[in-house]
Amino acid sequence: MSRASRARGGTGGAARPTPAPLSRGRRIAFTAVALLFPVILLLLVEGLLRLAWQGGAIPVFVERPERPSERIANPRLAARWFVAEAAPPAPQREGFAAAKPANGFRVFALGESSTAGFPYPRNATFSRYVAEVLRDVLPADSVEVVNLGIAATNSHAMADIIDDVIAQQPDAVLLYAGHNEYYGALGVGSTQSLPGGDAVVRTFLRLQRWRVFMAVRQGVGRMRGSPTSSIAADSATASLMEVMAGNRAIVHGDDAYRRGVAQFERNLAYVARRLQSAGVPLLIGSVESNLADQPPFAVAANDAPGGARAAFADARAALARGDSAAAHAGFVRARDLDVVRFRAPGEFNAVIQRVAQAHGATYVPVAETFARHSPAGIPGGTLFLEHVHPTAEGYALLAQAFVEPLLAHDVVRRRAPAMNRLRGWDTYADERWLTELDLQIAAHVVATLAQRWPFVAADRQRDYRGTYRPADLRDSLAFDASRGASWERAKLALAHDRLARGAAAEAAREYRGLVRDAPGFPEPRELLGAALLAAGDAAGADTAYRTANAIRPTAANAGALGEMAMNRRDAAAAARHFQQAAALAPGDAPLL
Structure with missing residues (x-):
């Protein structure tokens, strides 16, 4: 091999051209593209997901x-x-x-x-x-x-x-x-x-x-x-x-x-x-x-000397001897040490x-x-x-x-x-209209908690829900609601039972609770109106039906209002309500 060939770095063939170095501007551009590409890809995927997965971010x-x-x-x-x-x-x-x-x-x-x-x-x-x-x-x-x-x-x-x-x-x-x-x-x-x-x-x-x-x-x-x-x-x-x-x-x-x-x-x-x-x-x-x-x-940590339980006992002793200031300070200390x-x-x-x-x-x-x-x-x-x-x-x-x-x-x-x-x-x-049913629901929830840790030691826990036997219908409905059954259905079931037993006023109280829970819906007010009529509260029934009819006019509501107007000898009001009922249900022969 000649010196010339060796100098060209080959064995006789043509020399390979050396690539020209990138300019500073191109190096910056290539680097920027390399860095931005994953960001652009991420934003593209994010945009597609926002279009296709509306609830993906769990909106408030x-x-x-x-x-x-x-x-x-x-x-x-x-x-x-x-x-x-x-x-x-x-x-x-x-x-x-x-x-x-x-x-x-x-x-x-x-x-x-x-x-x-x-x-x-x-x-x-x-x-x-x-x-x-x-x-x-x-x-x-x-x-x-x-x-x-x-x-x-x-x-x-x-x-x-x-x-x-x-x-x-x-x-x-x-x-x-x-x-x-x-x-x-x-x-x-x-x-x-x-x-x-x-x-x-x-x-x-x-x-x-x-x-x-x-x-x-x-x-x-x-x-x-x-x-x-x-x-x-x-x-x-x-x-x-x-x-x-x-x-x-x-x-x-x-x-x-x-x-x-x-x-x-x-x-x-x-x-x-x-x-x-x-x-x-x-x-x-x-x-x-x-x-x-x-x-x-x-x-166990609360039972240590000088711990929360000792402070609680001292506070109770202070309360028993009439020292309310020391008792209050002791109870606060017991809570904070717990x-x-x-x-x-x-x-x-x-x-x-x-x-x-x-x-x-x-x-x-x-x-x-x-x-x-x-x-x-x-x-x-x-x-x-x-x-x-x-x-x-x-x-x-x-x-x-x-x-x-x-x-x-x-x-x-x-x-x-x-x-x-x-x-x-x-x-x-x-006028929160909390009934005995509502109070019993809460009582069952608390009783369930009270028999579990941390209210009792882990080795003394009991399964309240697995052992409790309800005493009557109201208690049974409350017990089921405390375990997650529908509160609304419990109220409706108890009200229906009370109406059947002639306790219309008690039924009305359950319906009042449903009205308060859903004031913008007509159905609870219609049920309340019927219960109040059965209880002899015509004025209350009239208010309930009027409000229900304002929310959603129906022939049944207008007809009930017409009948109540007739009963109080208000012929003009009765005519208006019956005319509305006829317009809402023109083919209802019994209503006409």
């Missing part, structure tokens, strides 16, 4: 199936926060107009199971009491009070949905929360938590706005197998409290305790800031629990006051109100069913605590300068 509000002009809280909403649960708790189905009326006055109530009215049916919620008061003092406005309380959730959930709430143009927001901060979904001590702490939770919640992330989440869930369904399987065994409690020994002042306090303050401040920026008044209630009659929960964190510690009320002051919110003295209405100023079994959920009287008191500062707020005052239409508190409490 959805169309009400039976009334497309209304919105309700998404029944699947809690799936955002329950990372390993097939059947998480659901919010109330309370409708509000998709397009807020010009004269609309809209309030949202945020919170946990106490906001949701647990363990009572929906009519016990403090938000419905507030709604009745507002409808009285704002007669010219279309009042909507929408309850967004969901059991076993905490401030993470409220911070997650607050922008969606603001988008619905509320005139005010009420917030009562704090008891679920440790064991509620994504809480520091919950079984439904994420590794990595608060920053990971906030990132997780933000990522759920993306359909791609939700698709990955569902895919991972399918690969791992079906999510647990311990909440749905609660009917005979574990309570929701048992299911949610992961860390069952959170000592006052330890790292988990401090992280819970910080989590509560950070999320509450975020909610308050967002509402303040939007110009929406926020009313935040202090939290209260059963101090006098709820012993520390059943774990390592099972199903009751908000006293420190949370200081957080609520700080946040309210820093962000222009209204502090609502719920705890102080409960104390004023309790023997020796110590809330106990007269106002609480168990550890944190109020009695029916307690829920009325919770409503009053919110109503008073709300009525004094400019957002109401500028619409209703005079409060002369306001009725007495007892009237509002009575």
Whole structure:
């Protein structure tokens, strides 16, 4: 091989040309394309998923199936926060107009199971009491009070949905929360938590706005197998409290305790800031629990010397000798030392006051109100069913605590300068129309809880639902409803039975509860009208049928109104009603 050939680097063939180096501009362009391609692909996939998978991001509000002009809280909403649960708790189905009326006055109530009215049916919620008061003092406005309380959730959930709430143009927001901060979904001590702490939770919640992330989440869930369904399987065994409690020994002042306090303050401040920026008044209630009659929960750590149980015993001794100040301090100490964190510690009320002051919110003295209405100023079994959920009287008191500062707020005052239409508190409490059936439903729910951990030691648990035998029809219907059967059907079945037995007034009371639950639907009012007629209350029946007929005119309603007019010798009114009936059902020979 010649030197020339070797110099050309070959064995005799032509030399390969050396590629020209890329210019700096082209290198930048190629790098940019390489980096942007996956981003563009991700955005393309996200766009396609948004078009094809409308509910993929679990929207906060959805169309009400039976009334497309209304919105309700998404029944699947809690799936955002329950990372390993097939059947998480659901919010109330309370409708509000998709397009807020010009004269609309809209309030949202945020919170946990106490906001949701647990363990009572929906009519016990403090938000419905507030709604009745507002409808009285704002007669010219279309009042909507929408309850967004969901059991076993905490401030993470409220911070997650607050922008969606603001988008619905509320005139005010009420917030009562704090008891679920440790064991509620994504809480520091919950079984439904994420590794990595608060920053990971906030990132997780933000990522759920993306359909791609939700698709990955569902895919991972399918690969791992079906999510647990311990909440749905609660009917005979574990309570929701048992299911949610992961860390069952959170000592006052330890790292988990401090992280819970910080989590509560950070999320509450975020909610308050967002509402303040939007110009929406926020009313935040202090939290209260059963101090006098709820012993520390059943774990060994509470029995340690100087622990929660010893403090509780000292408080009871102080109360017995008439030292209410020492008793109150002792009961508060017992609650705060209880390592099972199903009751908000006293420190949370200081957080609520700080946040309210820093962000222009209204502090609502719920705890102080409960104390004023309790023997020796110590809330106990007269106002609480168990550890944190109020009695029916307690829920009325919770409503009053919110109503008073709300009525004094400019957002109401500028619409209703005079409060002369306001009725007495007892009237509002009575017109919740809670019947013995409703109270028995709550009693069965509480009895089920009381025989499970943490109220009793794990080795002393009993299956209340598996052993209880109902005493009569009402008790049987209440027992079934406490296990998840339809409350509405229970009310209808009991009312039908009472009518058949000649107890029309009792039947009417059940129907009144259904009317209050669904005021915009005619059917409960029609049933109420018939029951009141049977009970001899012609004036009440006339009102019920008139309202039902205004909602949905029917020949039957108009005919009933005509007959009642005839009975009171009002021929002109009878003629109008019978003419309407004939127009609505021209071929109805019996009616004519």
